[in-house]
Amino acid sequence: QSALTQPASVSGSPGQSITISCTGSSSDLGAYNFVSWFQQHPGKTPKLMIYEVTKRPSGVSDRFAGSKSGNTASLTISGLQAEDEADYYCSSHTDSNTYVFGSGTRVTVL
Amino acid sequence: QVQVVQSGAEVKKPGASVKVSCKVSGYTLTDLSIHWVRQAPGKGLEWMGGFDAEESETIYAQRFQGRVTMTEDTSTDTAYMELSSLTSDDTAVYYCATDPPNFDYWGQGTLVTVSS
DSSP, rough: OOOOBOEEEEEEOOTTTEEEEEEOOOOOTOOOOOOEEEETTTTTOOOOEETTTTTTTTTTTTEEEEEETTTTTEEEEEOOOOGOOOEEEEEEEEESOOOEEOOOEEEEEE | OEEEEOOOOOETTOOEEEEEEEESSSSSSSGGGGEEEEEOOOOOOOEEEEETTTTTEEOOOOOGGGTTEEEETTTEEEEEEOOOSOOGGGGGGEEEETTTTTTOOOOOOOOEEOOO
C-alpha cells in the first residue's frame, strides 16, 4: 500500500486560508469516509484534528475543516495563525482492512 | 480521558529484536484497539498494524509481516510491539495509538535506534 499523496509544502500569510489535498484511490479514500487529519509540531506527537472526513474532536478550533470528493480529501485551515505552522498528515482505511497515511505536508506561516 | 504511556528509548544492534510497551489508563485495554505507527527521522507516518476488534485478530502491514508481533496483556492494560531482524532502516520513533480509524490518542513515542 503506497502512501496517500499530499503536497510537500503549503504556505500562507496570517489570516489567510489554505487547503491541503490528500489523494488516494478507489481502494482507500474513495471507498470509505474514514479519513482523518493529524497535526504534528516538530518533536511532538501527532494530534487528531479531523476524523470521519468532516468531524472535529472536542477542543479543535473550527478554523479547521475537512472535506472529500471522490478519491481526494482536503483540509482547509482558515484564519491562518502562527501556531498552525506544523506538519499535517491524512489517513484512511483501505479495502485490505489496513490503514495508510499521507506523505505529509509542511505548512509554513509567512 | 485515555492516557497512553510508552516505554523508554532503546538502542539495538543490527539483527537484534526490540520490544516496545504501551500502557493505557483511563480505560481498559479491552475497551480500546491499539495500533502501532512509526516515523523514521525526517520522514512521514507509517502504519504498522494493530488489533482489529471487529475481526478479533491482529492485522499487520504487509511489509512487516513475519517480522513484527503485536500482543496485549489485559491484566496490566499494556500492549506490546516486538520487531525482529532490525536494520538501520528501522531506526524510528514508534508510536502506539488508540481506536482506528480515528487514532484518537497517541503515546509519547519510543525512539528505537539501530546502530552497530
